[in-house]
Amino acid sequence: MAGPDPGRQLAQLREALRLVERIAGLPAAPPHEAGLDEAARISVAYDSALPLVQRRFEALAAESAIWAAAGVEALLAADPSGPPRAAAERLARQLEAALSRLAALLGPASP
Numbered sequence: 001m002a003g004p005d006p007g008r009q010l011a012q013l014r015e016a017l018r019l020v021e022r023i024a025g026l027p028a029a030p031p032h033e034a035g036l037d038e039a040a041r042i043s044v045a046y047d048s049a050l051p052l053v054q055r056r057f058e059a060l061a062a063e064s065a066i067w068a069a070a071g072v073e074a075l076l077a078a079d080p081s082g083p084p085r086a087a088a089e090r091l092a093r094q095l096e097a098a099l100s101r102l103a104a105l106l107g108p109a110s111p
Contacts, residue, residue, distance in 0.1 A: 017099065075087065
């Protein structure tokens with residue numbers, strides 16, 4: 001049975017971040033250039049992490065995905081005149097912070 005794919009989880013959160021940045025009217029960030037490299041590095045770090053760290057990563061990634069999805073849904077359901085940009089900017093900052101926490105949790109992968 002295949003386990004979680006932490007690299008994919010981070011990539012999905014990055015996609016959500018790009019969507020929220022567009023809703024906020026922020027300058028379009030280029031696609032994360034090191035996306036595949038980051039996904040591979042995170043996956044390797046996850047595989048070599050202690051089970052406790054793996055469970056914490058999984059919990060934080062799942063929690064982040066849930067509130068990010070709820071936030072995006074709320075922004076899209078906002079007033080037809082346009083989504084509240086301040087709320088979208090705040091959600092973007094929270095997503096950036098969650099991505100940083102997830103990456104920091106696993107630390108740098110050993111070569």
